[in-house]
Amino acid sequence: MEVSTMEGSVINRGGNTWELRVSCGYCNGRQKRKTKRIVATSKRAAKQALDKFYYEIIQRDEENNVDMTFGDFAQIWNEKHNANLALTTRITHLQILNDRILDVFKGVPLAKITTQDILDFMDGLQRIRIKDRKRHSDKMVPLSATTIHKHYKLLNHILSKAVEWHMLRKNPCDDIPSRLKPKPDYHQHPIWEEDDLQRFLTILEYLPDTAINVKHKAMFYLALSSGARREEFSALTWEDVDWKNNAISINKAYKYINSKNAEISETKTRESNRVVYVDDYVMELLRKHREMQIEYLLEHRLGNEHGYVFLASKLRNGKVCPVTPNCLYIWLKGMCKKHNLPHITVHSLRHMAATYALNNGATLTTVKAMLGHTDIRTTAIYLHSLDKQRRETASILSKCFKSMRINKHGMNHMVMDNGISS
Structure with missing residues (x-):
């Protein structure tokens, strides 16, 4: 027993x-x-x-382990755990670790890091000023709440691994009161209202059918129609396209940092492996794009060994390669500026796919499956209200209240019947 x-x-x-x-x-x-x-x-x-x-x-x-420093353990953590994570995750971790965490904790004995040390580190991050990259300005602004949370999250994770591997008795982060723990300040990605979306789709219809235009239109409509992540449609191969059933199999992702750090790997989660469905219009764009791609490859005597659907305009080491996940954003940003449309991102298209699907009758569980989410609460974050639907809701309530109203004559009778004077 x-x-x-x-x-x-x-x-x-x-x-x-x-x-x-x-x-x-x-x-x-x-x-x-x-x-x-x-x-x-x-x-x-x-x-x-x-x-x-x-x-x-x-x-x-x-x-x-009394003499082991945080820096010593961080090296063990990197070799034993971080090295097995996805490319973008492990590089992001190392950037956060090397930029600020090691500056403070590298030489500190692991067992002597206290809760107050963690709080002092967080307080120090709040006083750091960096250049405002969002506005491309030299103005110095504080680190965002989300960036500070990422530092805390990684530090907490590393110390938790030290406890799990019996190199530390207790994680000092565990004693930080909830109200003092950094919290992210996530923002919803902007989306287009129906008028702006309709205007942009009309603009796309009048674009000439050049190879570059067709490629970007196909990527745009695929993202808008299926909610696919940019890393997912960048990694698509032609064998993932089911021409008969208008279906696209999403089963891998293109993790790209730079030309030296890029890989095709697994999708974000197990649920991210999914089949998405598109209409005949999107399939026709893909057919047209494929014909133009074959013609280009033949003309330049190039092969597409892995059969990538969307190819980068430049060769890498003399070979074709998939478009970077940033490719569609650069094109989309230029189109927004040229046609005076509100700025959106590629991830905005994923939000729009969810929002427009739900506002037009799709169920939340269906949208969850389309986006490849593990938790339906994550799907709810992607939902935006549209002006048209808000107006329709107001109209519904107005009709409801109107039907409940009693005319003055009827109300007077009711009031008198109940012995209440008006």
Whole structure:
């Protein structure tokens, strides 16, 4: 019989003999544990012995790691954990770690980092001033709440791994009151109202059918019709296109930092692997784009070994490669500026796909599946209200209240019947 606790488990081996087991984390995907055989007259006594055994191991681990600095552990964390994450995630982690976290904690013994040290670090981040990159200005502005939250989240994550791997007894972040923990300030991506969207679609109809125009139109309509992420449609191959059923299989993503740091990898989550459906108009754009792509490749004697749907305009190492996830944004930004339309991003198209689908009768669960979300609460973040729908809602309420009103004559009768004077 095995009895488990937070610290480990005790197993009755018979004859008042008990085996104590304590988990010591994982190595190469396999659990490490330490065991000890004892003699105890009861289960309660065995559990008391387990507690003592557990704290002996913790104390021994702390003594062994007493000289380990945060910088030393950060290197272990990077090699053991971070190196196995997606390209963009691991590079982002290293940028945050190297930019500011190591500046403060690199030489500090891991076991001596306190809750107050974490709070002081967060306070210091709030006083940092950087150039306003959003407005391309030299004006100095504070770090955003979201950026500060990312620093805290990564620091908390690294210290949690130290606890999990028995290199630290307790994560000092655990004692920070909830009200003092940094919180992100996420903003909704701007979307177009119906008038602006209709105007832009009309502009696209009048664009000449050049190869570059057809390619960008196909990317735009694919994103708008399916809610696909830019990393997802950048990685599409022609074998992902089901011509018969108007379906697109999304099963990979293009993680791109720069020409030296790029890879085709798995999608964001398991639910992101999905099939999305588009209409005949989008399929016709893809057919036209494919014909032009084949013609271009033949003319320039180039191959498309992996069969990417959307190719970059420049070769890399003499070979064709997929468009970067930023390609559509550059084109979209230029079109907005040229035609005096409100600025939107490629991710705005994903928000618009969800918003327009729901406002025209789609169910929330269907939109969740289309976007590839794990949690329906995430899908709800993507929903925007449109002016037209807000006006229609006001009209619905107006009719409702109007039908409930009683004319003055009828109201007077009701008031008098109830013995209430007006």
